[in-house]
Amino acid sequence: DQQVKQNSPSLSVQEGRISILNCDYTNSMFDYFLWYKKYPAEGPTFLISISSIKDKNEDGRFTVFLNKSAKHLSLHIVPSQPGDSAVYFCAASEGSSASKIIFGSGTRLSIRP
Amino acid sequence: DSGVTQTPKHLITATGQRVTLRCSPRSGDLSVYWYQQSLDQGLQFLIQYYNGEERAKGNILERFSAQQFPDLHSELNLSSLELGDSALYFCASSVSQGGNTIYFGEGSWLTVV
Numbered sequence: 698d699q700q701v702k703q704n705s706p707s708l709s710v711q712e713g714r715i716s717i718l719n720c721d722y723t724n725s726m727f728d729y730f731l732w733y734k735k736y737p738a739e740g741p742t743f744l745i746s747i748s749s750i751k752d753k754n755e756d757g758r759f760t761v762f763l764n765k766s767a768k769h770l771s772l773h774i775v776p777s778q779p780g781d782s783a784v785y786f787c788a789a790s791e792g793s794s795a796s797k798i799i800f801g802s803g804t805r806l807s808i809r810p
Numbered sequence: 811d812s813g814v815t816q817t818p819k820h821l822i823t824a825t826g827q828r829v830t831l832r833c834s835p836r837s838g839d840l841s842v843y844w845y846q847q848s849l850d851q852g853l854q855f856l857i858q859y860y861n862g863e864e865r866a867k868g869n870i871l872e873r874f875s876a877q878q879f880p881d882l883h884s885e886l887n888l889s890s891l892e893l894g895d896s897a898l899y900f901c902a903s904s905v906s907q908g909g910n911t912i913y914f915g916e917g918s919w920l921t922v923v
Contacts, residue, residue: 701852740812740900740914786852795843795904795912796866800852
């Protein structure tokens with residue numbers, strides 16, 4: 698049973714447009730949510746996070762939205778750039794320990810010229 | 811470069827064999843985590859060590875074991891290998907045993923034939 702689901706395995710967006718990556722979760726006890734970005738032949742790197750006490754967190758071109766009632770979060774990238782082409786993992790945890798982080802299966806984002 | 815070093819980067823071995831994956835955490839990090847990423851799967855947490863002691867256990871098979879040495883490097887031992895063990899194995903590290911900010915290595919590709 699996947700507690701964190703990324704239902705879109707891939708997404709293609711034109712450069713300069715907005716990229717929206719979606720993630721759903723089932724465990725209402727999750728209180729911390731993260732997005733990781735992974736380039737080929739590299740490990741995942743932390744991108745942005747949000748606590749359950751917030752519904753939005755912004756960092757430059759990246760904004761994460763959390764809808765607790767729908768158990769849904771999304772990552773918005775605007776404007777999308779070629780360097781954003783990567784696999785994006787959504788993750789959630791109950792509590793602050795990294796060992797409790799549950800990752801989704803990832804969405805491959807491709808930014809086309 | 812995250813500062814987390816994993817060796818080997820690629821490994822091909824036969825079913826029934828045993829392999830050891832090695833991880834050197836970032837300088838100063840005391841916690842080491844191991845994750846498995848199978849095809850089309852998210853990152854599955856296997857086990858965490860903190861300063862030489864096991865701290866948390868996830869979906870780690872009994873055929874797998876790990877340890878963290880006094881110099882803080884860690885090894886993941888996989889034995890009686892099966893085809894389904896073919897995956898990308900990531901090591902990650904963090905300063906403390908809590909906290910969500912972890913830094914991933916580039917991973918070790920294991921192919922069991």
